[in-house]
Amino acid sequence: MNLVPLAIAVGIPYLLVGLLWAVNHDDHLAALDGGDKLFSWLGEVVAWPILIFWDVSLR
Numbered sequence: 001m002n003l004v005p006l007a008i009a010v011g012i013p014y015l016l017v018g019l020l021w022a023v024n025h026d027d028h029l030a031a032l033d034g035g036d037k038l039f040s041w042l043g044e045v046v047a048w049p050i051l052i053f054w055d056v057s058l059r
Helices: 004-024 027-031 034-046 048-053
Strands: none
Touching (some): 004 034, 027 034, 034 048
């Protein structure tokens, strides 16, 4: 059984939702610059389920 199609079928929607979340919740990024801004934004893309369901803030 090849798991690559399953990883693509799950990974693409996961990343798309993460991108939408990060684009719409970027208020705190104005105070950051450089690598801090990049890694905070990438953290939001990856951790969107936690950010939606629990009251967590990436600062």
